[in-house]
Amino acid sequence: MISFTSTQLWVHDQDAALDFYTNKVGFVVRMDVTVPEMGNFRWLSVGPAHQPDISIVLMAIPGEPIMDDATRAKVEELTGKGFAGTLFLTSEDVDADYATLVERGVEFIEKPSDQIYGRDSSFRDPSGNHIRLMTAREMA
Template sequence: MSHLGLITIVVDDYDRAIRHYVQDLGFALVKDLDQGDKRWVVVAPPGTERDRQATHVLLAEATDDDQRARVGDQTGGRVSFFLHTEDFDMDHMALSQRGIVFEEEPRDEPYGRVAVFCDLFGNRWDLIETVSRLD
């Protein structure tokens, strides 16, 4: 095994999710393939869309009540995703200017600089610049 390729985020609507991840979060749309009864929609953080070793995000539209109940709360309210940056202040400002609301002011921790935000669906994310690449 060499790397984790995809993680799934359950969303309520493909097009709404694509707009949010691409326009608001600045992700790249890697794939959007119609497979008849569903779509294969993959997005990636800026600069990682062509990196075969980077983890990408599969956006999966909820198809039943159990899945719809988990949209935005896939981890019971815990931070679900960790978006790493090499320039925290620049990315924090860019996300804020695009309407991303942070739950807290940026803070410095022993492991790095961090602030929590929610995506459009309610999933909690850390924007984080670590002090070490051994994270």
């Protein structure tokens, strides 16, 4: 049996991402380990407290030998524009969570609105990653 455990987001600054996802979104740290033997590679992951088996790895965009300078620059640019991937989050009450997140300093690019699939909104993290927050409507 195959199960889902983690996904990854490229981030420009792991400390800024950690602050955003824990202090603003409300996630908890799953793992924060720096490995000196791997050039001080940092494995940093967060996730919802009520879903202990799920994590988001906040991955620094690597340079050589993983990515050459041109590739790294493109990944940084696409991430900053919100096109390196989208994180989809669900909520029991988008409007209440929207209000909480705004109070914590999250800037939304789309306020909650009704869509055919549910009530939906969106914001970005400090690196530019696009995040959708919604309450799904039951579909046939």
